[in-house]
Amino acid sequence: MADLNILYDSIVSGKLEPAVAVTLEAIAEGINPQLIINDYMVKAMEEIGARFECGKAYVPNLLMSARAMKGSLEILKPLLKGDTSSSMGKVVIGTVKGDLHDIGKNIVASMLEGCGFEVINLGVDVTSEKFIEAIIEHNADIICMSALLTTTMTYMKEVVEAIEAAGLKNKVKIMIGGAPVSQSYATKIGAIGFSDNANSAVQKAKELMASN
Amino acid sequence: MNSFQLQLNDLTLNRQEIYLNLGYIGTVPDERVIKILDGIINRAYEICRPQVGYVLCKGELPDRYHIQLNGLSMKIGRIIHGYLNSSSQFGVFVATAGKEFDDYLHWLKQSGDIVSEFIADAVGSEIAEASVRYVTHKIAEDAATKGLLITNSYSPGYCGWHVREQKQLFSLFPNEPCGIKLNDSCLMHPVKSVSGMVGLGESVELTPYSCNICGLQTCYKRK
Numbered sequence: 001m002a003d004l005n006i007l008y009d010s011i012v013s014g015k016l017e018p019a020v021a022v023t024l025e026a027i028a029e030g031i032n033p034q035l036i037i038n039d040y041m042v043k044a045m046e047e048i049g050a051r052f053e054c055g056k057a058y059v060p061n062l063l064m065s066a067r068a069m070k071g072s073l074e075i076l077k078p079l080l081k082g083d084t085s086s087s088m089g090k091v092v093i094g095t096v097k098g099d100l101h102d103i104g105k106n107i108v109a110s111m112l113e114g115c116g117f118e119v120i121n122l123g124v125d126v127t128s129e130k131f132i133e134a135i136i137e138h139n140a141d142i143i144c145m146s147a148l149l150t151t152t153m154t155y156m157k158e159v160v161e162a163i164e165a166a167g168l169k170n171k172v173k174i175m176i177g178g179a180p181v182s183q184s185y186a187t188k189i190g191a192i193g194f195s196d197n198a199n200s201a202v203q204k205a206k207e208l209m210a211s212n
Numbered sequence: 213m214n215s216f217q218l219q220l221n222d223l224t225l226n227r228q229e230i231y232l233n234l235g236y237i238g239t240v241p242d243e244r245v246i247k248i249l250d251g252i253i254n255r256a257y258e259i260c261r262p263q264v265g266y267v268l269c270k271g272e273l274p275d276r277y278h279i280q281l282n283g284l285s286m287k288i289g290r291i292i293h294g295y296l297n298s299s300s301q302f303g304v305f306v307a308t309a310g311k312e313f314d315d316y317l318h319w320l321k322q323s324g325d326i327v328s329e330f331i332a333d334a335v336g337s338e339i340a341e342a343s344v345r346y347v348t349h350k351i352a353e354d355a356a357t358k359g360l361l362i363t364n365s366y367s368p369g370y371c372g373w374h375v376r377e378q379k380q381l382f383s384l385f386p387n388e389p390c391g392i393k394l395n396d397s398c399l400m401h402p403v404k405s406v407s408g409m410v411g412l413g414e415s416v417e418l419t420p421y422s423c424n425i426c427g428l429q430t431c432y433k434r435k
Contacts, residue, residue, distance in 0.1 A: 014244075058235050060245045063327045098397030102321075103333040110326040125395075151375055152397055 011044035014064025066114025094122035101148035128162035215265035233334035263390035264347035266305035289372025299411025303351035307343035309404035336404035367408035
């Protein structure tokens with residue numbers, strides 16, 4: 001019989017292979033996929049997130065957990081087809097025009113994917129036009145913008161204005177992140193969410209989806 | 213320009229700095245992370261071709277914010293100005309981990325292995341910093357032949373020296389020095405590259421570097 005506590009432990013400790021093995025076993029036994037996700041996988045990600053927040057886990061640990069979670073989710077997703085809860089939401093993410101820094105943004109993207117979001121990663125040096133196109137094409141729920149420099153973070157405001165001009169402001173939630181930005185800057189430019197690390201970015205994205 | 217094509221063996225990597233880049237402050241990564249890190253460092257030794265280059269310039273510090281090098285004015289800000297104002301010459305440098313390492317980072321990104329990508333990014337940052345140590349050592353050797361000492365190094369983007377001034381700094385070099393290009397936002401490509409300056413003088417000195425002199429509170433390198 002599949003021991004779902006092993007699945008939980010594997011995700012917390014970031015071990016992909018045992019996480020996948022137990023997931024396959026559980027499916028074969030006909031265990032409800034939504035129960036596997038909600039009662040074990042999501043809880044495991046919450047645990048590693050809590051450890052990260054109190055300094056007992058580090059970014060590589062978070063990423064390994066997200067990788068294990070994603071591996072199991074990929075197996076379960078086909079079984080959730082048609083179920084509205086199969087995706088936490090759609091996120092378009094990118095580093096704004098002029099900025100080439102992408103590792104922080106990629107970490108956030110991986111964590112969001114690991115936690116069940118569908119992520120469209122536009123890469124670096126992304127113009128407002130590309131953000132708008134992606135929001136429309138993918139019917140995104142959230143847009144995440146990243147910048148590492150004070151000189152490039154100002155472009156975030158241009159993207160927000162372009163979203164307003166395109167009539168999408170009430171449709172898509174705007175989140176920003178990166179070393180030089182803050183909640184006050186987010187508020188100032190009209191973004192709803194701000195996060196200073198990948199774990200809190202996921203929490204904020206979940207909050208925004210829940211407020212829909 | 214004095215330029216040097218290097219192997220990674222020519223540089224001294226500081227593992228503690230890599231740990232800090234990965235977010236380990238006062239502790240070390242676990243065995244699994246160390247194993248991935250070792251694999252990436254070994255690969256870097258195979259592929260990485262860092263390059264560094266520098267020019268020595270006569271210069272003046274006409275007011276509390278600016279420096280003039282070869283007739284070119286750059287606003288370096290008050291903080292750096294204060295640390296350079298006893299200098300009679302200036303060593304302007306570029307240093308890069310190189311295109312090969314950049315390609316490796318890109319390949320890791322394409323593979324979707326975010327854990328390795330993150331760790332390799334931290335290694336790349338340290339290779340760039342080790343390249344800076346190498347080039348400033350070369351400048352110090354050059355300075356010593358003139359009976360001069362060098363200051364700490366300072367870079368655009370830090371301590372009040374705006375990153376857009378990087379265009380001015382690059383104009384002191386031949387086109388694309390060490391293969392480094394600037395984009396419209398004055399960011400360097402390959403991404404693991406550093407530019408900067410040291411002062412040369414009879415009475416200048418290297419001091420323990422402190423983040424306290426820089427107002428960039430949100431800097432990702434802040435310790």
